[in-house]
Amino acid sequence: MQSPSPHAEPGELREAISGLSYPVSKDAALRFARDHGGLDHEVADTLAQIPDRSYESQADLVAALRAVYLLEGVPPDATPI
Numbered sequence: 001m002q003s004p005s006p007h008a009e010p011g012e013l014r015e016a017i018s019g020l021s022y023p024v025s026k027d028a029a030l031r032f033a034r035d036h037g038g039l040d041h042e043v044a045d046t047l048a049q050i051p052d053r054s055y056e057s058q059a060d061l062v063a064a065l066r067a068v069y070l071l072e073g074v075p076p077d078a079t080p081i
Contacts, residue, residue, distance in 0.1 A: 006069060006080045008042040013065055013081040016043045020061070023054045029061060 016033035024032070030047045049068045055061040062081055069079040 008080040
């Protein structure tokens with residue numbers, strides 16, 4: 001069976017969350033990304049799948065986003081974040 005491959009380009013997720021103030025809730029991060037336009041559906045879908053909690057830093061949020069891809073079977077070197 002072939003591993004799923006993400007459609008988002010490297011950097012799209014980081015760009016979508018760039019400028020967020022931390023700590024930030026999942027809902028606030030998703031609203032922020034949507035409000036800043038150019039949001040690929042995959043970016044919104046991935047943000048929607050992270051745990052519903054407060055993220056203390058960009059590194060914390062990035063780890064949660066990467067975990068979504070890893071849980072879907074995307075190899076670590078193929079995640080777009």
